Amino acid sequence: MEKSHTTMARQALLFICILSVGSVLGQVSYTIPEEMTKGSLVGNIAQDLGLKIKRLTSGKAQIYTRDNDQYIELNRERGVLLVKERIDRESLCRQTTPCALHFQIILENPMEFYSVTVQITDINDNAPTFKKSEKKFKISESTHIGARLVLERAVDLDVGINSVQGYELKPTDNFALKMHSNADGDKNFEMVLQKPLDREKQELISLVLTVVDGGEPQMSGTMQILVTVLDANDNAPVFTQQTYKATVTENSPAGTVVTTVTASDADQGSNSKITYSITNAADDESKVFEINSENGEVVLTGKIDFEESRNYQIYLLASDEGGLTDSCKLIVDVQDVNDNKPEINIMSKSTVISEDAKLNTIVTMINTEDKDSGENGKVQCLVNDNVPFSLRASSNNFYNLLTDSDLDRERASQYNITITCSDEGLPSLTSSVTITLQISDVNDNAPVFERTSYEAYIVENNTPGLSIFTVKATDADWNQNARVSYILEDSSINGVPVSSYVSVSADSGVIHAVRSFDYEQIKDFQFRVKAQDGGSPPLSSNVTVKIIIQDQNDNPPQVLYPVQTGGSLVAEMVPRSADVGYLVTKVVAVDVDSGQNAWLSYKLQKATDRVLFEVGLQNGEIRTIRQITDKDAVKQRLTVIVEDNGEPPRSATVIVNVAVADSFPEVLSEFTDFTHDKEYNDNLTFYLVLALAVVSFLFITCLVVIISVKVYRWRQSRILYHSSLPVIPYYPPRYSDTLGTGTLPHVYNYEVCRTTDSRKSDCKFGRAGSQNVLILDPSSTGTMQRIQSEKSILDEPDSPLEVSP
Numbered sequence: 156m157e158k159s160h161t162t163m164a165r166q167a168l169l170f171i172c173i174l175s176v177g178s179v180l181g182q183v184s185y186t187i188p189e190e191m192t193k194g195s196l197v198g199n200i201a202q203d204l205g206l207k208i209k210r211l212t213s214g215k216a217q218i219y220t221r222d223n224d225q226y227i228e229l230n231r232e233r234g235v236l237l238v239k240e241r242i243d244r245e246s247l248c249r250q251t252t253p254c255a256l257h258f259q260i261i262l263e264n265p266m267e268f269y270s271v272t273v274q275i276t277d278i279n280d281n282a283p284t285f286k287k288s289e290k291k292f293k294i295s296e297s298t299h300i301g302a303r304l305v306l307e308r309a310v311d312l313d314v315g316i317n318s319v320q321g322y323e324l325k326p327t328d329n330f331a332l333k334m335h336s337n338a339d340g341d342k343n344f345e346m347v348l349q350k351p352l353d354r355e356k357q358e359l360i361s362l363v364l365t366v367v368d369g370g371e372p373q374m375s376g377t378m379q380i381l382v383t384v385l386d387a388n389d390n391a392p393v394f395t396q397q398t399y400k401a402t403v404t405e406n407s408p409a410g411t412v413v414t415t416v417t418a419s420d421a422d423q424g425s426n427s428k429i430t431y432s433i434t435n436a437a438d439d440e441s442k443v444f445e446i447n448s449e450n451g452e453v454v455l456t457g458k459i460d461f462e463e464s465r466n467y468q469i470y471l472l473a474s475d476e477g478g479l480t481d482s483c484k485l486i487v488d489v490q491d492v493n494d495n496k497p498e499i500n501i502m503s504k505s506t507v508i509s510e511d512a513k514l515n516t517i518v519t520m521i522n523t524e525d526k527d528s529g530e531n532g533k534v535q536c537l538v539n540d541n542v543p544f545s546l547r548a549s550s551n552n553f554y555n556l557l558t559d560s561d562l563d564r565e566r567a568s569q570y571n572i573t574i575t576c577s578d579e580g581l582p583s584l585t586s587s588v589t590i591t592l593q594i595s596d597v598n599d600n601a602p603v604f605e606r607t608s609y610e611a612y613i614v615e616n617n618t619p620g621l622s623i624f625t626v627k628a629t630d631a632d633w634n635q636n637a638r639v640s641y642i643l644e645d646s647s648i649n650g651v652p653v654s655s656y657v658s659v660s661a662d663s664g665v666i667h668a669v670r671s672f673d674y675e676q677i678k679d680f681q682f683r684v685k686a687q688d689g690g691s692p693p694l695s696s697n698v699t700v701k702i703i704i705q706d707q708n709d710n711p712p713q714v715l716y717p718v719q720t721g722g723s724l725v726a727e728m729v730p731r732s733a734d735v736g737y738l739v740t741k742v743v744a745v746d747v748d749s750g751q752n753a754w755l756s757y758k759l760q761k762a763t764d765r766v767l768f769e770v771g772l773q774n775g776e777i778r779t780i781r782q783i784t785d786k787d788a789v790k791q792r793l794t795v796i797v798e799d800n801g802e803p804p805r806s807a808t809v810i811v812n813v814a815v816a817d818s819f820p821e822v823l824s825e826f827t828d829f830t831h832d833k834e835y836n837d838n839l840t841f842y843l844v845l846a847l848a849v850v851s852f853l854f855i856t857c858l859v860v861i862i863s864v865k866v867y868r869w870r871q872s873r874i875l876y877h878s879s880l881p882v883i884p885y886y887p888p889r890y891s892d893t894l895g896t897g898t899l900p901h902v903y904n905y906e907v908c909r910t911t912d913s914r915k916s917d918c919k920f921g922r923a924g925s926q927n928v929l930i931l932d933p934s935s936t937g938t939m940q941r942i943q944s945e946k947s948i949l950d951e952p953d954s955p956l957e958v959s960p
């Protein structure tokens with residue numbers, strides 16, 4: 156300081172010198188820095204002006220200035236100028252340079268004046284400053300690079316080197332300082348955006364602008380710059396996931412929240428206000444789903460059906476108010492619920508099946524379908540188990556209904572087959588279908604007669620055309636196959652075709668007699684009736700019908716003995732000495748009827764003496780019932796009535812002449828007496844002799860035949876014996892049918908029927924005591940021949956017939 160002071164003083168001197176030389180009025184100049192302390196020496200004015208101190212004093216030297224302010228004072232005693240007051244260059248001159256104080260020193264006696272200039276030099280006493288310590292900006296983050304923010308410059312009251320020298324901005328990330336020259340040469344001080352702003356990264360940028368001057372020491376000032384980055388809608392909303400997945404069970408009610416999607420937006424305020432929407436073009440999804448535009452809740456609004464759509468792809472859009480958007484996809488998987496029954500489709504079916512259908516005949520083909528999936532869609536089918544049908548799966552979901560056992564229309568003509576299908580869901584759903592199947596008839600059943608054989612009775616002497624009875628056969632088949640017709644099978648009875656005996660009505664099975672039957676000719680016969688149905692081919696069965704002809708009392712008893720001739724000369728001899736109970740004779744009668752109708756009883760109808768004889772009611776024996784006396788007439792005439800037991804009874808009468816005498820002549824005389832007609836008696840005798848001759852002849856003939864047959868058979872058996880052939884057993888002829896069915900037409904069979912008890916109509920071989928013999932010849936045309944033999948005795952069945960007259 157001192158040094159500069161001296162240099163300045165020297166300068167002032169030099170200047171005075173020039174002035175001194177130049178004019179009267181002296182002029183001196185000093186240079187002092189500002190801010191010198193009060194009383195500091197400015198310059199030795201006396202010396203510099205070349206004045207004596209005395210002069211100054213005497214001259215009452217004083218400073219004259221137009222300004223009121225007196226910064227400099229004059230010390231007359233010392234002749235120096237001193238700083239009177241603090242000199243602030245900045246307030247004195249502001250920015251004007253150079254800054255100088257001009258005043259005059261006036262002297263009196265003589266009046267003189269001297270101009271003094273004190274130049275004030277600047278010292279760096281002022282720091283550069285900004286007007287405001289803080290500057291705030293608000294700029295949008297979307298501001299382009301190069302944008303300028305005008306800054307105020309700092310002010311430094313100092314001048315020259317001491318004034319503002321430079322600025323510095325920190326941090327320099329986004330902004331740089333720049334001087335920008337305007338067209339008019341002014342310079343703008345600006346902050347230029349160098350790097351894009353991002354509010355989302357840094358919302359408030361705090362910068363410090365420092366200004367420095369060039370003084371020594373250097374001084375600086377700072378200003379804080381706060382840049383608020385305003386939000387621009389530079390961020391689109393962003394979904395938290397690109398793809399959302401959600402599951403919803405079908406049939407969920409409207410209002411079910413499927414899921415919530417969220418998008419975020421880094422922006423602020425309205426730029427971050429997100430609105431959600433569904434953007435699917437197809438309106439399926441937008442009908443079914445709705446999104447809450449505010450909170451992103453996806454809600455079901457429609458019906459959701461797994462069977463229609465198994466998943467939905469929903470495109471969602473999130474948009475902020477600035478119009479920026481993001482999209483995402485929401486995949487909604489629909490979960491199946493067992494809400495569909497299995498469907499049964501009958502692909503083809505027969506309504507009728509023949510009862511002879513083979514095993515495994517396909518009746519119906521069905522197809523099942525369940526719209527559900529997985530277990531819910533797996534279908535099992537069953538058929539009710541009381542039918543002869545079964546289900547067989549042919550391929551996936553196809554089933555055949557087949558017969559699994561034999562059908563029989565006669566057992567069941569119709570089946571209701573119920574097919575039940577159920578799925579495997581929980582709970583399982585079931586549906587069923589019923590098929591009615593008719594079983595058609597096949598002629599597989601022959602007609603069946605109600606009985607295995609028939610026996611019918613018809614009373615002989617019927618009227619031809621009489622219906623005897625009805626055979627009936629039923630056929631289990633149906634309709635034509637069950638229409639039975641009856642046919643009489645050809646056969647012959649005794650060589651006569653059966654059709655001449657009976658006829659069968661084809662429709663009704665009524666059997667009619669074609670002729671009138673005679674029990675005495677034929678007692679029964681058999682034939683077969685065939686029942687045939689109308690099927691193709693027809694089936695038939697046959698049955699044996701036995702017609703038994705019942706006897707009618709159509710034959711009166713026939714008296715075989717005594718033989719009735721025109722004029723009877725036959726008389727039984729009874730000795731007068733005969734005891735009571737003496738067997739006079741026996742009335743022998745037969746009745747070709749049978750049973751009751753042939754059960755004969757004998758009664759005495761008329762008699763010469765009713766108390767002498769009696770007739771055995773059953774055996775026809777005439778016996779004496781009292782001792783014969785001499786008074787009794789020789790000729791006794793008895794009328795015996797033989798009556799059968801038929802209804803009505805039929806009878807025959809026979810007259811028996813009895814001669815009660817001890818000698819033949821007595822008898823003769825008596826009989827000639829009572830023989831009314833001699834001629835008649837001759838005839839009678841003749842017939843009697845003839846009859847005896849015939850009987851004898853027949854007997855001999857029979858004897859010869861029997862012997863020859865015996866001999867023949869004996870020889871035959873010898874041959875058989877020697878040839879060691881099986882021995883054909885020989886049956887005695889008596890085993891043959893006495894009634895002569897015609898099977899052995901040329902064999903003579905001898906049968907003896909004893910009529911001692913006519914209630915026993917069957918024939919027996921005679922025993923001793925029998926008096927009458929009946930010989931029946933089967934080889935004859937069926938009529939019976941009577942052969943009378945008196946008191947014949949058959950000792951042995953096989954022995955030849957012996958007749959003792």
Ligand SMILES: *[C@@H]1O[C@H](CO)[C@@H](O)[C@H](O)[C@H]1NC(C)=O
Nearest residue numbers: 567568569570571572589591
């Ligand atoms: C089958 O069903 C029908 C009608 O439901 C019924 O009339 C008929 O009797 C049934 N048949 C059998 C064999 O159950």
Ligand SMILES: *[C@@H]1O[C@H](CO)[C@@H](O)[C@H](O)[C@H]1NC(C)=O
Nearest residue numbers: 644645683685695696697698
């Ligand atoms: C009658 O039926 C029997 C079986 O019952 C059979 O053997 C016979 O051949 C049938 N006769 C005729 C002529 O059809």
